[in-house]
Amino acid sequence: MAGGDTTINGLPATVIVGQGNTHQGTVGIWNAFVEMEDRVYSFLGLAPAQVFTQLRPTFESVAGSFSPLRDSTLVNIQPARLKVVRADRSGPFASFLPPPICTGASSRPKSTSCMSRTTATA
Secondary structure (H helix, E strand, O other): EEEOOOOOOEEEEEEEEEEEEEEOEEEEEEEEEEOOOOEEEEEEEEHHEEEEEEEHHHHHHHHHHHOOOOOHHOOOOOOOOOOOOOOOOOOOOHHHHHHHHHHHOOOOOOOOHOOOOOOOOO
8 A cells, every 4th residue: 555645735635545356356546535624535536457547647636626615606605495395286397396496597498398387287
């Protein structure tokens, strides 16, 4: 096994590189543990030993792109809240969506089924 202490985007990290044996053969293992704000994030890369060297830069690139989120427009995004209720009728899922969602108020493409929905029957 190889690796050691390092930093990733200025964050303390430990990288471990090694090999393991499975029932399908030998695999290369690349694992980075990155500490940020009292948490440790793990980035694990596994590949068959014969292609591990070619894929290792990809594993390193993925972990290397990890950094604290500082863009206030992204940090302040609130998750969508769903309210689960029992339906009083049957019908296509789109027929149960309120108009703001169904008419394409978001940045997603408008759904044809929403635009031409019909009244559901029980």
